[in-house]
Amino acid sequence: MYTDKTIVCKDCGREFVFSASEQEFYAEKGFTNEPQRCRDCRNVRKAQRGQAPARQMFDATCASCGKECKVPFEPHDDRPVYCSECFQNRNN
Numbered sequence: 001m002y003t004d005k006t007i008v009c010k011d012c013g014r015e016f017v018f019s020a021s022e023q024e025f026y027a028e029k030g031f032t033n034e035p036q037r038c039r040d041c042r043n044v045r046k047a048q049r050g051q052a053p054a055r056q057m058f059d060a061t062c063a064s065c066g067k068e069c070k071v072p073f074e075p076h077d078d079r080p081v082y083c084s085e086c087f088q089n090r091n092n
Contacts, residue, residue, distance in 0.1 A: 002027075009038040062086050 002020035009016055016038040026034070037045065057070040063080035075081045082090060 005034075007034060007036070009041055010036045011041040011044075012038060014038055064090075 002023040004020055005018045005023070006015050007018050008014070018034055022035075035042070055072050057072055058074050060069055060071045060075045060081040061067070062069055062083040064082055064086035067083050069081075069083035071081055
């Protein structure tokens with residue numbers, strides 16, 4: 001029914017085999033598109049998806065203790081900013 005098929009990876013350009021058993025698995029799962037990337041390139045993409053982009057941090061001075069700290073938002077003069085320790089103590 002299915003036969004091995006050679007496909008060229010769209011990321012790295014290497015050829016890889018889309019085996020008959022993989023094609024059968026795809027059909028059982030209802031997947032309609034063939035893979036476009038080799039296993040290595042698919043694994044790289046999966047790993048990248050799990051990583052959140054680096055968050056921009058801003059320098060600030062804690063309104064409670066005066067310690068320099070970094071916060072994930074741009075501080076404004078009209079609102080106090082607290083270091084994580086003072087922020088936790090405020091909520092207890």
